[in-house]
Each structure stands twice: as structure tokens, then as C-alpha cells.
Amino acid sequence: MLDHAGTAIRIRPTGAALGADVEGVDLATLSDAEFAVIRQAWLDHLVLRFRDQTIDDHAHVALGRRFGELDFNPGTRLTGKVYVEGIPEIVKISNIIENGKPVGELGAGEADWHSDMCFIDTPPSASLLRSLEIPTDGGGDTSWINMEAAYAALPDDLKQAVEGRSIKHDAVYVSSGKQRPGTVAPESGDIRDIAGAVHPIVRTHPVTGRRSLYLGKRFNAYVMGMEVAESEKLLDALWDHVMSGDFRWTQHWRVGDLMIWDNRCTMHQRGAFDPSMRRLLHRVVVKGEKPA
Structure with missing residues (x-):
């Protein structure tokens, strides 16, 4: 205290x-x-x-x-x-x-x-x-995960794999698969063509300067510049790391x-x-x- x-x-x-x-x-x-x-x-x-x-x-x-x-x-x-x-x-x-x-x-x-x-x-x-x-x-209940701690605990190979890379975060569908009102789904059905914001996988806090993973959400996330299967493999590894670590607290x-x-x-x-x-x-x- x-x-x-x-x-x-x-x-x-x-x-x-x-x-x-x-x-x-x-x-x-x-x-x-x-x-x-x-x-x-x-x-x-x-x-x-x-x-x-x-x-x-x-x-x-x-x-x-x-x-x-x-x-x-x-x-x-x-x-x-x-x-x-x-x-x-x-x-x-x-x-x-x-x-x-x-x-x-x-x-x-x-x-x-x-x-x-x-x-x-x-x-x-x-x-x-x-x-x-x-x-x-x-x-x-609501649970939170400390994404700064998750980044600090990343194995060296994953830290190297995410450095300088970005994720596109799907703006068309919610995690249940329902389409958001006012959005347009890609005719191709390819997640690479879905509209959404692109953010770095590792972001720096603008006040504290600490680095953290920024995964957003898993559904339809895509690592820019990769083949879809390659992106899925990297994202699966990152989510497995975050979910398996001792990074959370529940309210x-x-x-x-x-x-x-x-x-x-x-x-x-x-x-x-x-x-x-x-x-x-x-x-x-x-x-x-x-x-x-």
C-alpha cells in the first residue's frame, strides 16, 4: 500500500x-x-x-x-x-x-x-x-493482459520476426463474423483485401516510452507483406505466447x-x-x- x-x-x-x-x-x-x-x-x-x-x-x-x-x-x-x-x-x-x-x-x-x-x-x-x-x-468478469510484459517476455526469434512489421486490423467484420453497418466486404473474400487500419505489431507508448505488443484482435488480422499462411503462422505464435504467459489480471x-x-x-x-x-x-x- x-x-x-x-x-x-x-x-x-x-x-x-x-x-x-x-x-x-x-x-x-x-x-x-x-x-x-x-x-x-x-x-x-x-x-x-x-x-x-x-x-x-x-x-x-x-x-x-x-x-x-x-x-x-x-x-x-x-x-x-x-x-x-x-x-x-x-x-x-x-x-x-x-x-x-x-x-x-x-x-x-x-x-x-x-x-x-x-x-x-x-x-x-x-x-x-x-x-x-x-x-x-x-x-x-473482465480480464486484462499486460502487453508490455508480453513483449518483454517474447523469445528472441519472435522479437526478430515482428520487428518493423505491421498488422491490418479488420474494419468490416466483428469477431462473431457479423458485418459492421456501413462497411463493404471485399468481393475476393481474401483477408488481404479487407478494409482496416494498419498498425505496428510493436508500438511505443507516447508517454512512458515503453514498448508493447499491439495485436488488437485475432479475427481476420493480417501481417502486411506476408503470404496469408505465413501471416497466420506468425499470428498464431504471438497469440499462443500472450495467452500462455502469466500476464493477466481479472476484475x-x-x-x-x-x-x-x-x-x-x-x-x-x-x-x-x-x-x-x-x-x-x-x-x-x-x-x-x-x-x-
Whole structure:
């Protein structure tokens, strides 16, 4: 446990490869000094958890703006659909159905490992996710992976194989195979022809200077300049390394939790839960820069 001079904030690292609890702060009345401590802890630990918070949507948006300019979610960009009336920066993540229609995104299915919005040129730097309703069966946990640690632990042959190479991240299909609204599928059916952003496999954090793997998501990813089979072999090796290593930490949600993570050097995944149970979270994302 660490106390920070000038504030009552305590930072409690999880003891895993990433993550820390931040205690002794009310996010609704955050001072500049407290925010400075929180921002540094976010850079140090990559994922932060704040428990028993009571902030509303407006305070949630205000907190996100302290990290930078906010972005809208890709669904809003492509369809114009906004889930919180009057606050387009807030996206509902939910399986709840009201009047025959979903009130939010993603539903009750499992989410594959990914970094948010990797398929756009400037993916978010940060995501802030706040819990309002949580399944009582303990399902729907969220796990994160430290991609800086994963890069540092790469075998020498894989480090050499990825140096200077880039991945195209599919902007047409989601991981379930469903096509995103407003996109055009390639007539060839070849993943090399799918539209999407191209980012380096190894990126450098613009603030800390630390290097990390940036895999985005696995579905339809393609290593530029390679034959498809060669690309698949390299990507399989990278994902096997990341999944088999001790690089992760899991958040067991409670109502009132707020999570902030660095989207540039982590991946995350939502676990399964009983679809008959209500799950509702609100999220804002902070604009980032083009990975380099």
C-alpha cells in the first residue's frame, strides 16, 4: 500500500502482472492533485479499479475528459445510434431488453480478447467503464493482459520476426463474423483485401516510452507483406505466447466499480454470464494517437 503526499489516496497493486486499486478518493469531487496521482498510477499499473463510487453520467464524462478529448463508440459513428440520451459520449454495455429492443451493446455473449477500436487509425488511449447492474452469479468478469510484459517476455526469434512489421486490423467484420453497418466486404473474400487500419505489431507508448505488443484482435488480422499462411503462422505464435504467459489480471465486478485502463498497452476480455441476469455498465473512451 502506498500513500501519496498531499492527498489521502492509497494505491494498492493487485500483485498480478498489472492492475491496482485506488482508495481514499471520491471521483465526483476530484482535485487536480488527486487526478495527478491517479494519472501517474494509470501509467504505472495500466489498469485501475475504484470501488464504491456513486458518480453519475455527467461526472463520468467529466472524469474521462481529464484524460483527454472523448471519442464516440464505433457503433455510434457508423449508425448514429446513441444509448444515453443527451450524453453521446456514454455508451451502454448491456444484455437488457426493454420493449423488445436492446438498451445497450454487446449483449450476453463472451467477448474475445481485443484492444478497443483497433480497426481505426487513432484507437483510444483510455477507456473508463462503470458498473450499474451486475449478475448475481459472479459471471461477466473482465480480464486484462499486460502487453508490455508480453513483449518483454517474447523469445528472441519472435522479437526478430515482428520487428518493423505491421498488422491490418479488420474494419468490416466483428469477431462473431457479423458485418459492421456501413462497411463493404471485399468481393475476393481474401483477408488481404479487407478494409482496416494498419498498425505496428510493436508500438511505443507516447508517454512512458515503453514498448508493447499491439495485436488488437485475432479475427481476420493480417501481417502486411506476408503470404496469408505465413501471416497466420506468425499470428498464431504471438497469440499462443500472450495467452500462455502469466500476464493477466481479472476484475470481479461489484456495483459501484469504475475501471480505467490504458488501451494502448493492454488487451481485455469479458467472460460469460447467465443471459437471464441483468448486466449494465456505462463506458466512455478517450481519443488516442496513431500507434507508432
